[in-house]
Structures are given as C-alpha cells and as structure tokens.
Amino acid sequence: MILIMHRLALLILLIAVLPVSIFALEWQTYTNSNNITSFTRTDDGAYWAASTGGVMRFDPATGDILKYVNTNGLGGVDIRASAFANSYIWFGSIDGRLSRFDWDRNEWRQFLFFDRDGSPLEIKHLRADGEFLWVSHSVGLSLFDTERHGGEIKETYRRFGDIPPGTGVNGMLILNDTIWLATSMGIAFAPKADPNLLDFTHWNSFNRDSLPELPSEDFNSLSVYNNNIWGVLPNMIVEFERDGNQISTGEIVEFEHPVKSIMVSRDTLYVGSESGILYSWFGGITEQVELSLSPDSAVSALIPDDDEGLILGTQGQGIQARQDNGEWRRYRSPGPANNDMVDIETSSDGIIWMVHDNDFVSLFDGERWESVSIVDGRLQSAEPGTDDNVWVGSFGKGAFELSENGAVNYDTAGTSLIGNRDDLPASLNFIVLPDMHFDAGGILWFACYRGHFKRPVSFYDPRNQKWDYYQYDGFNLDAKISSIYSDGSAVWAGFEDDGLYRIFYGDDPFDKSNIEFKQYTRDSLLPSENVSVVTGDGKGRIYVGTDMGMAFKDPGDRFFSRILLPEGIGPQITKILFDQRGNMWIGTESGLAFRKAGQALFDFYTTANSDITSDRIISMTIDTQRRLWVLTDAGISVITYDIGAVTDIADEVYAYPNPYVLTDGSENLQFNFSGEVPIDIFSLDGRKIKTIFSNIGWDGTNEDGEKVASGMYLFYIRDNDGNSHTGKIAVIRK
Incomplete structure (x- = not known):
C-alpha cells in the first residue's frame, strides 16, 4: 500500500490503492424478477424463466417458483437469454456472463464474454446445438464448445455477408443444417457445419438492398412456421421462402401494436406485443387472445405448455399460464415493485422503504414485500x-x-414548498424534491428544484407544524438544487453547475436576523461545481460529491481537500454514507468504495470482484441491524459486514476477535462501542501500551509502532456518560 500526500496550498490529495479487505462481507440480493426475457425447458419438464432480476424455475402444475440470483452463483442478475444444452441449463446476462447450472448437483459455473477492448458483451440469445451452444451478442455471434476444457469459445463471428461488421445479433434459429441470424441490419444464414464461417463471404445476407420489398431491416427474432422462416420486425412479421441460397418475401402480417415475441404452438402462430396484447395467426386470420394485462406490460417471451397451449412471460407482470378453464393465472416472484428505484431508506421501526421512478413505493419488513x-x-x-x-x-x-x-400530500397550500417559473402561476405548484434531510434537531429540510423567487431551500418543524424558507439574491435564477444537509447550525445546499452554498443560521433556523450565505466553487477547490451529494460525518466535517469526484472541508478551513478514490471508481459520486462506527461508504456510477474510520485506504466493490448487483450505485441506507443496503440500477445488494453489535454503554463493550492473532499486520482489533472515545491499552503489570479510539480499533502495536508480544492485555474505556469499563484481550503473535 502506498499513500501519497501532496500539499498544494491547502489542497490535500489522498491516493489509495485497494488494500486487503478489512471486513468479511456477506452479500444478499433482492430484485424484481417479473420482467421475463426468455424461457427454456429441461428434460424433467421444468420451465425456466430468465428475467432482468435473476432466473426462476417454474412449475405450472403447482405454481411453485424457485428463484436464483447472483449470490446463488448466477452470473449477474439482468439475464437476457436461456437454453438447455448438454444436460446443463445456460443463461446469458447483459454484462457478458454465460452461466452454466447443473440442477442435479446444484453447481454453477460462469464464463466471461469480452470484446477486444475488454468491455463485456451483452448476451442476447442462446441456441443449443448438440455439444455446442450458439451465443449471440452485441458484436456478433460466438460458437461455444460446452465440453472442451469444461467449456470454451471456439470461434467468434463479427461479419455476416453484407451486414456491417460488429452488428449485434438479436436472435437465432437453427433449421436443419442451417443457422439463421436476426440483426438490426437484416438477416443472414449459413450452413452451420461450414468450417470457414470466419470468412464473411460464406454467409448469405439480405436487407432492403437485396429485398427492396422489405418494410424494415430491424429484425428482433426468427421462428419457423409451415416450414418457412418468419422474421419479427417492429410492427409486423414477415415470411421468407428459401430457394437454395436465395430467399424471397412471402406474406407480411401487420399488427396494430409493436411486436415483442413470437412462438408456434401446434398449428398456430402466436405473436406477443409491447402493449400487453397477444395475437394468434392461423389460416391467414389474425385474432386477439383475451388477456388481462395492462398496456405497459409487454408479452416478452412465449413457450408452449403440455396442453397444446402456451405460457407467457411479461414485462412487469411475471408469468401468465392458461388454466384448464381457459382463464389466465399470474405467477410473480416476491420483491420490490420493479428495479427502477431512485432512493432507499430505513424507518425507525426497521422497515426498508424503496422509492421507484414511477408512482410506486415498496416496503420490506424482513419477511414480506408490499408495494x-x-x-x-x-x-x-x-x-x-x-x-x-x-x-x-x-x-x-x-x-x-x-x-x-x-x-398526506404537501404542496404550496400552507407550506413553504415552491415550484418553478415555467408556466406561472400553475408551475408554482409543480414541486420537484430531489433530496430531503431530517437534522438532529428534528427539522426537515427540502431541496426545491428550480424553486421560483430564488427559494430553493425550505424547512419544516413537524412538532409545531411551522414552515419557512431561505431566499437569496445570489442564487441562480433557475436554482437547480440537487442535495441538502444541515449540521445543526448551518444548512448546506448543493446545486447543479452552481457549486455549494452554506447558509448559517445559528441556533434557530427560523431566526433570520443573523443569517449568512457563502458559496463554494472550484475556486474553493471543489472538484466540480456540479454537486450531487452533500453530507457530514456528525463531527463537523462536510463531504461533497460531484460529477468529478469528492472532497471534504473541516470547520474553519477556507478550502476543500480532495479525496481521490481507487482507479476505476467514480468520478460521478451518487451517495456518501457513514455507519455507526464512522466508517464511510461511497456510491459511484462505477462501483462502491469503503474507507474505514481513521484510515485513508479504500476497499472497492464492483461486479468484477463481488456479488453487487450492478456497478451503478443509486443510493444506500443502513438498517436497524446495521446492514448496508445498496440500491443499484439492477436491484438491491445487502451487505452484512463485521461491524459488531454496537453499544453506547461502557459495561457492554468487548473486543473482537478475541483472542487477537497478529500475523502480517493487516489484522485489526475492533470494539463494539458505537461512538468515538479513547481506549487505553495496558499490560497486566499496569504499563500503558497505547491509546487508540473506539471506532478505529487497535493494530497490535505500541506507541512506537512496534508489535506487542503474545500475552494478556487490558483495555480501559469511559463512555460519554462517564461510566468506565475494563476488559481483557488475549494476543497471539505468529
């Protein structure tokens, strides 16, 4: 580990590399898995549904659903493709992970698909072919050998005839000895046994240049019906008739709503739309199958069942299976309303609250989900x-x-909340609140985005139902406030493109007689004036996150000091959070960072080195059991880490791990005290070894930085009420 510190004026640069992980982490994933992307079926008759929130094994006879996510061994959570090949179930994710699952042994294995620049490929479709698996993705097609060396890519094809190189393959079809491809630039086919498929001239391709009667080239998928190939276009399906290496268009069937999926069951062609409508086509006649889906619930996947019917996969409404009486039954997996969440918080009774980008709020009490x-x-x-x-x-x-x-809704009536000036006077009641903050004094602060009359900051005392606001001529006329935080004597407001403001009010925010406004910009050494997060550590230090990194300022400092995160993390900061021990968690759009209290080094967690659901962190909260809930754009990751059961009572304080084994120096003895107080370490003969702080812990050294010898030691702590406690520590030095 190397810590490099430079002082330029009052600027401190903290540069950290990834250390050995300080905490043992346990990961748990919660997602909405009701956006179905594909189906497959195994030899035992089980149905498997891939979704944007994991995969599910579904039994239509009983309605039982067994869910798998990344913490179970699945590669990622946003799964777009599935197949059954060579006795294994295969799943492909949006971030280039091909997962193989052995149901009998409950064993998972992952394979990674990367582009030439190292970026992950989006796997779009899987097609089984004996011991091989055809994998279509965002830059073309790969042939995967499921047996050689346990599984490896044999070849990758990036060009198909006249289709531009690097065009992604959306769907595939194997018909007899030929493989067909659907792309956004046309269709292509070739003999699958051709040993020279890396030569693009060995592929036959067709687009509007070669088939001018084609209404579009944007093919989503392919199917076989009445021995002909059918291609799915945005609002229609097109029949292709093949004569050797030439094809011509046959029937074209148009639909009122955009087409999402296609399937053949017995002698009927079924077409699912993006508007929750299922069509059947037989004998040249199109009919609408009666469903009870909302218009925003696309029929995204289809698979035949054993009773000459079909099972539907939808977007948002889970799995739909037709019953013997002809009615449809819905099967959904428990979880949040959807994965489009914008904030997460914990109420004092331990309930986890998730706010969605639409009109939903989801609640979780540890056992039951509600939306x-x-x-x-x-x-x-x-x-x-x-x-x-x-x-x-x-x-x-x-x-x-x-x-x-x-x-209870609060708008401009009887409050100090205010909207914008776009369409006065109606727009005054268009109130946008990107952030809120309850301070230690019980005042609730509101960030009113683009608040008119230069009034972006409002506040409310619920004890006496009193409202007020701060107005300042120095605020930008648009006042694009993004975040807000009060330290008890001043409120800090972060703005898009206007830096940070400190509004000092003293003891009473409603007393404006001594109010002071101060702006901080890049001249104050902020990384950027586009502020996304502002918060404090509870001890006077203010932390600011921007689109170009983060910084902090201590009371009395004129300038901010930069904190440089590990390479690859950031620079867009989305959340800064402190736990009960003063440890800091930092959410960014490219991963999660952690810094232990009293240290400068960072751990970081991404999908490449952990079970986090996505690298794009949106928000975080710490629950009443002191677990970290991380909200990402793919779901929720819950992290249980070695913080200990904290207390603020001296008699309940203990040291852990105990005995404390010293080996390479990376170990740290922790104390379960919730605050920050000094702890004295003594030898049994009463010699003082060192004074440390409860939230930082002891590294097993004396005041001179030397490791102590094996033996028994004592620690002495005094809590904030003056109560003291002495405990024992067994040290084993190896």
Whole structure:
C-alpha cells in the first residue's frame, strides 16, 4: 500500500490503492424478477424463466417458483437469454456472463464474454446445438464448445455477408443444417457445419438492398412456421421462402401494436406485443387472445405448455399460464415493485422503504414485500421521519408523509414548498424534491428544484407544524438544487453547475436576523461545481460529491481537500454514507468504495470482484441491524459486514476477535462501542501500551509502532456518560 500526500496550498490529495479487505462481507440480493426475457425447458419438464432480476424455475402444475440470483452463483442478475444444452441449463446476462447450472448437483459455473477492448458483451440469445451452444451478442455471434476444457469459445463471428461488421445479433434459429441470424441490419444464414464461417463471404445476407420489398431491416427474432422462416420486425412479421441460397418475401402480417415475441404452438402462430396484447395467426386470420394485462406490460417471451397451449412471460407482470378453464393465472416472484428505484431508506421501526421512478413505493419488513402507489407521477427521494413514518419527494407533486394512517400530500397550500417559473402561476405548484434531510434537531429540510423567487431551500418543524424558507439574491435564477444537509447550525445546499452554498443560521433556523450565505466553487477547490451529494460525518466535517469526484472541508478551513478514490471508481459520486462506527461508504456510477474510520485506504466493490448487483450505485441506507443496503440500477445488494453489535454503554463493550492473532499486520482489533472515545491499552503489570479510539480499533502495536508480544492485555474505556469499563484481550503473535 502506498499513500501519497501532496500539499498544494491547502489542497490535500489522498491516493489509495485497494488494500486487503478489512471486513468479511456477506452479500444478499433482492430484485424484481417479473420482467421475463426468455424461457427454456429441461428434460424433467421444468420451465425456466430468465428475467432482468435473476432466473426462476417454474412449475405450472403447482405454481411453485424457485428463484436464483447472483449470490446463488448466477452470473449477474439482468439475464437476457436461456437454453438447455448438454444436460446443463445456460443463461446469458447483459454484462457478458454465460452461466452454466447443473440442477442435479446444484453447481454453477460462469464464463466471461469480452470484446477486444475488454468491455463485456451483452448476451442476447442462446441456441443449443448438440455439444455446442450458439451465443449471440452485441458484436456478433460466438460458437461455444460446452465440453472442451469444461467449456470454451471456439470461434467468434463479427461479419455476416453484407451486414456491417460488429452488428449485434438479436436472435437465432437453427433449421436443419442451417443457422439463421436476426440483426438490426437484416438477416443472414449459413450452413452451420461450414468450417470457414470466419470468412464473411460464406454467409448469405439480405436487407432492403437485396429485398427492396422489405418494410424494415430491424429484425428482433426468427421462428419457423409451415416450414418457412418468419422474421419479427417492429410492427409486423414477415415470411421468407428459401430457394437454395436465395430467399424471397412471402406474406407480411401487420399488427396494430409493436411486436415483442413470437412462438408456434401446434398449428398456430402466436405473436406477443409491447402493449400487453397477444395475437394468434392461423389460416391467414389474425385474432386477439383475451388477456388481462395492462398496456405497459409487454408479452416478452412465449413457450408452449403440455396442453397444446402456451405460457407467457411479461414485462412487469411475471408469468401468465392458461388454466384448464381457459382463464389466465399470474405467477410473480416476491420483491420490490420493479428495479427502477431512485432512493432507499430505513424507518425507525426497521422497515426498508424503496422509492421507484414511477408512482410506486415498496416496503420490506424482513419477511414480506408490499408495494403501494401513492401518486400519479414520478417519485424522486425518501427520508425517514421521527415516528416510524417516511417522507417521499416527488417530481412535480410535492412531498408525501407516509405512515400507518396513509399518505398526506404537501404542496404550496400552507407550506413553504415552491415550484418553478415555467408556466406561472400553475408551475408554482409543480414541486420537484430531489433530496430531503431530517437534522438532529428534528427539522426537515427540502431541496426545491428550480424553486421560483430564488427559494430553493425550505424547512419544516413537524412538532409545531411551522414552515419557512431561505431566499437569496445570489442564487441562480433557475436554482437547480440537487442535495441538502444541515449540521445543526448551518444548512448546506448543493446545486447543479452552481457549486455549494452554506447558509448559517445559528441556533434557530427560523431566526433570520443573523443569517449568512457563502458559496463554494472550484475556486474553493471543489472538484466540480456540479454537486450531487452533500453530507457530514456528525463531527463537523462536510463531504461533497460531484460529477468529478469528492472532497471534504473541516470547520474553519477556507478550502476543500480532495479525496481521490481507487482507479476505476467514480468520478460521478451518487451517495456518501457513514455507519455507526464512522466508517464511510461511497456510491459511484462505477462501483462502491469503503474507507474505514481513521484510515485513508479504500476497499472497492464492483461486479468484477463481488456479488453487487450492478456497478451503478443509486443510493444506500443502513438498517436497524446495521446492514448496508445498496440500491443499484439492477436491484438491491445487502451487505452484512463485521461491524459488531454496537453499544453506547461502557459495561457492554468487548473486543473482537478475541483472542487477537497478529500475523502480517493487516489484522485489526475492533470494539463494539458505537461512538468515538479513547481506549487505553495496558499490560497486566499496569504499563500503558497505547491509546487508540473506539471506532478505529487497535493494530497490535505500541506507541512506537512496534508489535506487542503474545500475552494478556487490558483495555480501559469511559463512555460519554462517564461510566468506565475494563476488559481483557488475549494476543497471539505468529
């Protein structure tokens, strides 16, 4: 580990590389898996559904669903393709992971698909072919040998006839000895046994140049019906008739709604649309199959069942299976309402609250999921209240206070909340709240995006139902506030492209007699004036996240000091969070970083080295069991880490691990005290060895930095109420 510190004026650069992980982490994943992307079926008759939130084994006879996610061994959670080949079940993810599952042994294995520049390939479709697996992806097609060396890529094809090189393959079809490809630039086919498929001239391709009657070249998938190939275009299906290496178009069937999926069951062609409509086509007649799907629930996947019917995969509504009475039954996996979440918080009663980009709020009590719709519109933020309630900020509809009694809406009526000036006076009530913050004094602060009259900061005391706001001529007229935080005597407001403002108010925010405004910009050594996060560590230090990294400022400092994260993490900061021990978690759009209290080195976690659901971190919260909940654009990762069961009572403090084994110097003895107080380490004969702090721990050295000898030691702690406690530590030096 190398820590390099330069001082240029008052700028401190902290450069850290990844150390040995300080904590043992346990990962758990929660996702919505009701956006079905594909189906496959195994020899035992089980159906497997791939989704944007994992995969599910589905039994239509019983309705039982068994779910698998990345923490079970699946490669990723956003799965776009599935197949059954060579006694294994295969799944392909959006981030280039091909997963092989042995159901009998419950064993997973992953294979990685990368482009030439090292970026992951989006796997789009899988097609079984004996001991081989055809894998279509974002730059072409690969032939995967499932047996050689346990599985390896044999060849990758990037050009097919006259189709531009590097065009992704959306779908595939194997008909007799020929493989057919659907791309956004036309279709192609070739003998699958041709040993020279790397030569693009060995592929036959067709687009609007060669088939002018084609209404489009943007093919999504292919199917076989009545011995002919059918291609799926955005609003129609097209029949192709083959004569040797030449093809011609046959029948063209147009649909009112965009086409999403296609399947043949017995003698009927079924077509699923993006608008929740299922069509059947037989004998040249198109009919609409009766369903009860909402218009935004696309029929995204289809598979035949054993009763001459079919099973539907939908976007958002899970699996639909037709019953013996002709009615459709819906099967859904428990989880949040969807994976499009924008914030996550924990209320004082331990409930986890997730705010979605649409009108939904999801709740999880550790056993049961619930989703409620609170407004016709988008939501943006959440903040836990003081009485098991939660506040939710919306995009245009103000604030909502959620409790067991329901939802209460706050707009401009009787409050200080305010909207923008786009269409006065109506737009004054278009209140956008990207952030809210309850301070230690019980005041709730609101960031009113583009608040008119230069009023982006509002605040509310729920104890006396008193509202007020801060107005300042120095604010930008558009006042694009993004984040807000109060340290008890000043409120800090971060803006898009306008830096950071500190509004000092003293003891009472409602007393404006001594109010002071101060702006911080790049001249103050902020990494950028596009501020996304502002928060504090509870001890006076302010942390700011921007689109170009993060910085901090101590009380009395004129300038901010930069913190450089590990290479590849950031620079866009999305969340900064401190746990009860003062450890810092940093969310970015390219991974999660962690810094232990009192240290400068970082650990970081991405999909490449951990079970996090995605590298794009959106928000975080710490629950009442001191677990970290990480909200990403692919779902939720819950991290249980070795923080210990913390207490603020001296008599309950203990050291762990105990005995404390010293080997290479990376070990650290922890104490389960929740605050930050000094702890004295003594030898049994009463000699003082070292004074450390409870939230940092002991590295097993004395004041001179030398490792102590094996033996028994004592620690002495005094809590904030003046109560003291002495405990024992057994040290084993290897």
